[in-house]
Structure formats: structure tokens, C-alpha cells
Amino acid sequence: MVDFARIQIVRQKIARLRAGAKPRVLDLFAGCGGLSLGFQAAGCEIVAAVEFDAEAARSHGVNFHPEDGRFAQARDITTTPPDKLTADLGLGKPESTFDIIVGGPPCQAFARVGRSKLREVADHPEAFRHDPRARLYIEYIEYVKACAPLAVVMENVPDMLNFGGHNIAHEICEVLAAEGYICGYTLLNAALYGVPQMRERAFLIAIRAEIADRVCFPAPSHQIDLPAGYEGTRAVALKLLANSDTHGPDSYWHPIPDADDELPHAVTAQQALEDLPAIHALSEMQNGNLKRGARRFDKPLPYPQVDAVSEYGRLMRDWPGFRAPDRLRDHVIRYLPRDYKLFARLSPGDQYPQAYQTAEAMFAEELARLHTNGAKPRKGSKAWKELRASIVPPYDHTKFPNKWRKMEAERPARTLMAHLGKDSYSHIHYDSTQARTISVREAARLQSFPDGFIFSGTMNPAFRQIGNAVPPLLAKAIGLELLKQINDGLALPVREVVVVRR
Incomplete structure (x- = not known):
């Protein structure tokens, strides 16, 4: 009827x-x-x-x-x-x-x-x-x-x-x-x-x-x-x-x-992120400011003084109803001590096969340095395996080549996925001096969430929320x-x- x-x-x-x-x-x-x-x-x-x-x-x-x-x-x-x-x-x-x-x-x-x-x-x-x-x-x-x-x-x-x-x-x-x-x-x-x-x-x-x-x-x-x-x-x-x-x-x-x-032209990763505070992962770790454990949003950071903010950055700061706070929330990164030096040596666009090859080269360099100092471990020994594990990622380099990727500053980022909640290797920061994966707030910027938008929970749930969002x-x-x-x-x-x- x-x-x-x-x-x-x-x-x-x-x-x-x-x-x-x-x-x-x-x-x-x-x-x-x-x-x-x-x-x-x-x-x-x-x-x-x-x-x-x-x-x-x-x-x-x-x-x-x-x-x-x-x-x-x-x-x-x-x-x-x-x-x-x-x-x-x-x-x-x-x-x-x-x-x-x-x-x-x-x-x-x-x-x-x-x-x-x-x-x-x-x-x-x-x-x-x-x-x-x-x-x-x-x-x-x-x-x-x-x-x-x-x-x-x-x-x-x-x-x-x-x-x-x-x-x-x-x-x-x-x-x-x-x-x-x-x-x-x-x-x-x-x-x-x-x-x-x-x-x-x-x-x-x-x-x-x-x-x-x-x-x-x-x-x-x-x-x-x-x-x-x-x-x-x-x-x-x-x-x-x-x-x-x-x-x-x-x-x-x-x-x-x-x-x-x-x-x-499309907004680039650099235009999206360049006005956010720099986080130099290796020095942060060495200074004791970056440790293992849940990353919480309890340490807001001041925005840096910059000469100019991109049009996109200004939009993220001035979104009506979600204007940027005085200090930036959730600008936190993963604790990845094995990989910071490796991140610094990757080139823009490099994926896991290139990362694995670079790590193998770094391992060989370290063996050569130890050999010069008379302390090279025997191949296959416990010390040799531990040294290799501290430099070379354990994943098969013939599978899942997209597992890692270093972003290109002059292009938009690749697709953010919910898997960010488990690791962030798919989005390694383009700035080699910072040598790290992206922060929660940087992921939000790449997804076009304004700086005043609040994510509940700790780092992993926030990454997952961002990766799942439209x-x-x-x-x-x-x-x-x-x-x-x-x-x-x-x-x-x-x-x-x-x-x-x-």
C-alpha cells in the first residue's frame, strides 16, 4: 500500500x-x-x-x-x-x-x-x-x-x-x-x-x-x-x-x-607539517624524553616561531570551532630505538626493500668498525646475532614492500590506514634530521583534522581513529x-x- x-x-x-x-x-x-x-x-x-x-x-x-x-x-x-x-x-x-x-x-x-x-x-x-x-x-x-x-x-x-x-x-x-x-x-x-x-x-x-x-x-x-x-x-x-x-x-x-x-597542485606533506614542532627522535631518546611505554597526551608542546605558515597550516590552526590551542596536543611519536639512524639514511620514497638494504649496509659498516678496533664478533655467534638484530629489521624484505615508506616532502602522503594503530612505518617523516615516523598530530594534519580536534585515549587508539576516518x-x-x-x-x-x- x-x-x-x-x-x-x-x-x-x-x-x-x-x-x-x-x-x-x-x-x-x-x-x-x-x-x-x-x-x-x-x-x-x-x-x-x-x-x-x-x-x-x-x-x-x-x-x-x-x-x-x-x-x-x-x-x-x-x-x-x-x-x-x-x-x-x-x-x-x-x-x-x-x-x-x-x-x-x-x-x-x-x-x-x-x-x-x-x-x-x-x-x-x-x-x-x-x-x-x-x-x-x-x-x-x-x-x-x-x-x-x-x-x-x-x-x-x-x-x-x-x-x-x-x-x-x-x-x-x-x-x-x-x-x-x-x-x-x-x-x-x-x-x-x-x-x-x-x-x-x-x-x-x-x-x-x-x-x-x-x-x-x-x-x-x-x-x-x-x-x-x-x-x-x-x-x-x-x-x-x-x-x-x-x-x-x-x-x-x-x-x-x-x-x-x-x-x-595538491597540498604537499611539507605544506601540511612544516609549521609543527620538530621532534628529533634520536636526541629525544638519548636525553631520556622518549621511552618505551604508552604515549599519552599529557605534555602539550608550544608551536615554533616560523617565518610563515602555509595556507593549509593556517586552515588547520583556524578551523572555526576547532581553533588551535595555545600548546599543541598529541604531538607524540613511537619509541623505535633500532630504526632512528636507519630512517635518517633513507631517501624520499624508499620502501621496505630499500630500508632493508640500507640496514644491511649499516650492519656491515658496524662490523668493519669493530674489526678495526679488534672487537668484531664471530659470524653466527650470539654477539653477532644481537648486533644484527639491533640494526637490521627482522621482516622478510621480499614480502610486503609497502610496509615501510619514507614520505616525499613535495607530494601528498600515501593513504593513511587504521594499521597506524599498530605501527607507523608506512609514514616515515620526510625530514631526515628528525628521523622518525609521524606523530599523532601529524597524522591528523595529513587527514585534514584541525589542530583543535581532540582524540581520546592514548597514541595507538588515536592513530587507529585517524586512519579509519574520512x-x-x-x-x-x-x-x-x-x-x-x-x-x-x-x-x-x-x-x-x-x-x-x-
């Missing part, structure tokens, strides 16, 4: 926005709040979030609702239906509370679902028996059904377009189109939107058909020639588009936005474009859309 209640709810939300109210955002799988921060900067109100990880939930709460501890509580979406969320937070009825839903549910489960469509999975009450993680997408869609937002934004890895033989983005679009949404998806690279990081992700946008007849993605603000590895990843992600009869010119796919040659500047670009589409639609007569409930 026709869902007249849904029609009325959508019309009420349209009327509210026409009266000048801010769009209200619910962030699902929110993490510490990258999407939230971007949409807030675009002009939205962050009303609520659902996040399972306790430290990330605490970060989101302290940044967006510091006055109310209820918003900092971790919540499992599989046990927190929309009516429970809004009741717990005192927000009223779910269908009346949110105008936009954003988030990025994981897609791992659908490699095992077989050949069934997401539409069939979502409608099947026992679908979670295939894989409990399948419930995460189902719960996301259930939130959309229950909350009737005017727009939906979903983010995920490029593999979302080719996961176990499924184009998950296309299947989600089918589900949302049946709910009365105009849908589209594409790939966006953060470096094209002012983020000093070459991070490519899939984005899906859906807008109520009452106010839109198409979906648009933001035009790039910067240009860059992406390395070959990114082009290869993109080709794999797009393979199903090329080989599928169901993905023709009238489908949900949108071509990846092109950057104009006249745009400014870059706020990219989220802001998406939010601005989405709000423009919504506002353009609000200026026109409301289209008649009939959704028939089964």
Missing part, C-alpha cells in the same frame, strides 16, 4: 529546511567524526552518532557534544535500533529527527553471501546467518527506512565496487531507489579536494526524489598525477563496471570527476555539493513520489 505517513514526514522536513533550519545529520559507523566534521563545516548540525569503538565514540562525543556524556557512549548498531537511539539521547521520534544520514558500514560480509543481491539479503530475516557482519549493511538500510532522511551519504573502500563478485554500491542503490531515492556513486581521491593525502574511496549519495532528479559529486579543487599503484587499484575496482550488462550508461555509476589543469575536507566538499543540490531542489515545487510498501 502507499505509505502516506512517509510522504507526510518527507514534506515536513522539506518545509523545515525551506524555513531556513540547518540540516540535521546522523553519523552511523561514525568513528571519531571525519564525516561529521566535514558536514558541520558545510553548514549542518551534527545531531547524533552511532559508533561501536569506545575511544572513537568518546572522541566524537567530546568534539560535537561536549556538554552531554550520553553522546560519547559507544553503541552497537545491531542492538541499537533507531527508536532506542533517539530515546536514549532525548531526541524524539526517529522519523522526525534527522535530515541526512552519513556513514560507512563495512562490506566484508558480502564475499560469502553467494550470488544473492543485497536487495534479497536486506529483505531476508535470516540473512545474518550467512555472516553476522552482513547485519551491518542491513542495519544501515533499516536506519534509512526508519528515519526517512532527505539524503544519504555512504563511504567505503574502492573494493565496495568489486567485492567477491558483487558491486555492493550498485546493489545498495537498487535498495534505496525502491525507497524513493535518486542514487549515484563514484570514486573520489582526497588529494583532489585539498587533503595532503592520496586516499581513494567510493562514495554513494542518495537524495529523495521529491527534491532531486539526479545526483552530483563535487568538482575537484586541486590537481595531481596519481602514482601507478592508485591507477591499478582503481582498475580492479571498476572491473565489474566494464564487464557487466547491468551497468550501462543509465546506471547509478558516475564517472570520476576530472581535475582542471589550471587548478592548484578526511574532513573531502567530507566538507561532499557536504557543500549535497546541500547545494538540496537547496536547489527546495526552491522548486515538491515532486510527487509514491513509495509502495510491501
Whole structure:
């Protein structure tokens, strides 16, 4: 039957926005709040979030609702239906509370679902028996059904377009189109939107058909020639588009936005980090200021006196609502005593094979020095093995070449991953005099989190939160474009859309 209640709810939300109210955002799988921060900067109100990880939930709460501890509580979406969320937070009825839903549910489960469509999975009450993680997408869609937002934004890895033989983005679009949404998806690279990081992700946008007849993605603000590895990843992600009869010119796919040659070049790692305090790891260790143990955020550092701060650095210091504190928080690094001298000798762009080769050379040099002094240990002896272990990393240099990488000052950083929470070798500082991996605050800068944004917990949880986040500047670009589409639609007569409930 026709869902007249849904029609009325959508019309009420349209009327509210026409009266000048801010769009209200619910962030699902929110993490510490990258999407939230971007949409807030675009002009939205962050009303609520659902996040399972306790430290990330605490970060989101302290940044967006510091006055109310209820918003900092971790919540499992599989046990927190929309009516429970809004009741717990005192927000009223779910269908009346949110105008936009954003988030990025994981897609791992659908490699095992077989050949069934997401539409069939979502409608099947026992679908979670295939894989409990399948419930995460189902719960996301259930939130959309229950909350009737005017727009939906979903983010995920490029593999979302080719996961176990499924184009998950296309299947989600089918589900949302049946709910009365105009849908589209594409790939966006953060470096094209002012983020000093070459991070490519899939984005899906859906807008109520009452106010839109198409979906648009933001035009790039910067240009860059992406390395070959990114082009290869993109080709794999797009393979199903090329080989599928169901993905023709009238489908949900949108071509990846092109950057104009006249745009400014992408923000570099040096532009992002050069105004932050230097940390010379080797001397810090020798002075006893850097020791083994959890890195806590209890020693804020003053900003250095510099001749000029880059435009990007100024943005990170002056972000409205998150202006830089007098002293910089969480500028802490890992204790890696074996590797500081090795970091200093690496060249920009070097990865683990080059690092391993350099370490072997350093070991040979040390053996030669000991030989000159008459103290060279016998090969294979305990002393020889201990000396080698103090210089040469133990990992197989023929595997995982990307495990280490020294950043290039004049290019954006490579993709930051959640694995930063375990080690930071993928992002060794470009400055050889500092000879270290990046700090938590530097990772935040590379992800476009402003200096006033607070990360809860110690170093490892903070790194993980940053690596998992959507870059706020990219989220802001998406939010601005989405709000423009919504506002353009609000200026026109409301289209008649009939959704028939089964």
C-alpha cells in the first residue's frame, strides 16, 4: 500500500529546511567524526552518532557534544535500533529527527553471501546467518527506512565496487531507489579536494526524489598525477563496471570527476607539517624524553616561531570551532630505538626493500668498525646475532614492500590506514634530521583534522581513529555539493513520489 505517513514526514522536513533550519545529520559507523566534521563545516548540525569503538565514540562525543556524556557512549548498531537511539539521547521520534544520514558500514560480509543481491539479503530475516557482519549493511538500510532522511551519504573502500563478485554500491542503490531515492556513486581521491593525502574511496549519495532528479559529486579543487599503484587499484575496482550488462550508461555509476589543469597542485606533506614542532627522535631518546611505554597526551608542546605558515597550516590552526590551542596536543611519536639512524639514511620514497638494504649496509659498516678496533664478533655467534638484530629489521624484505615508506616532502602522503594503530612505518617523516615516523598530530594534519580536534585515549587508539576516518575536507566538499543540490531542489515545487510498501 502507499505509505502516506512517509510522504507526510518527507514534506515536513522539506518545509523545515525551506524555513531556513540547518540540516540535521546522523553519523552511523561514525568513528571519531571525519564525516561529521566535514558536514558541520558545510553548514549542518551534527545531531547524533552511532559508533561501536569506545575511544572513537568518546572522541566524537567530546568534539560535537561536549556538554552531554550520553553522546560519547559507544553503541552497537545491531542492538541499537533507531527508536532506542533517539530515546536514549532525548531526541524524539526517529522519523522526525534527522535530515541526512552519513556513514560507512563495512562490506566484508558480502564475499560469502553467494550470488544473492543485497536487495534479497536486506529483505531476508535470516540473512545474518550467512555472516553476522552482513547485519551491518542491513542495519544501515533499516536506519534509512526508519528515519526517512532527505539524503544519504555512504563511504567505503574502492573494493565496495568489486567485492567477491558483487558491486555492493550498485546493489545498495537498487535498495534505496525502491525507497524513493535518486542514487549515484563514484570514486573520489582526497588529494583532489585539498587533503595532503592520496586516499581513494567510493562514495554513494542518495537524495529523495521529491527534491532531486539526479545526483552530483563535487568538482575537484586541486590537481595531481596519481602514482601507478592508485591507477591499478582503481582498475580492479571498476572491473565489474566494464564487464557487466547491468551497468550501462543509465546506471547509478558516475564517472570520476576530472581535475582542471589550471587548478592548484595538491597540498604537499611539507605544506601540511612544516609549521609543527620538530621532534628529533634520536636526541629525544638519548636525553631520556622518549621511552618505551604508552604515549599519552599529557605534555602539550608550544608551536615554533616560523617565518610563515602555509595556507593549509593556517586552515588547520583556524578551523572555526576547532581553533588551535595555545600548546599543541598529541604531538607524540613511537619509541623505535633500532630504526632512528636507519630512517635518517633513507631517501624520499624508499620502501621496505630499500630500508632493508640500507640496514644491511649499516650492519656491515658496524662490523668493519669493530674489526678495526679488534672487537668484531664471530659470524653466527650470539654477539653477532644481537648486533644484527639491533640494526637490521627482522621482516622478510621480499614480502610486503609497502610496509615501510619514507614520505616525499613535495607530494601528498600515501593513504593513511587504521594499521597506524599498530605501527607507523608506512609514514616515515620526510625530514631526515628528525628521523622518525609521524606523530599523532601529524597524522591528523595529513587527514585534514584541525589542530583543535581532540582524540581520546592514548597514541595507538588515536592513530587507529585517524586512519579509519574520512578526511574532513573531502567530507566538507561532499557536504557543500549535497546541500547545494538540496537547496536547489527546495526552491522548486515538491515532486510527487509514491513509495509502495510491501
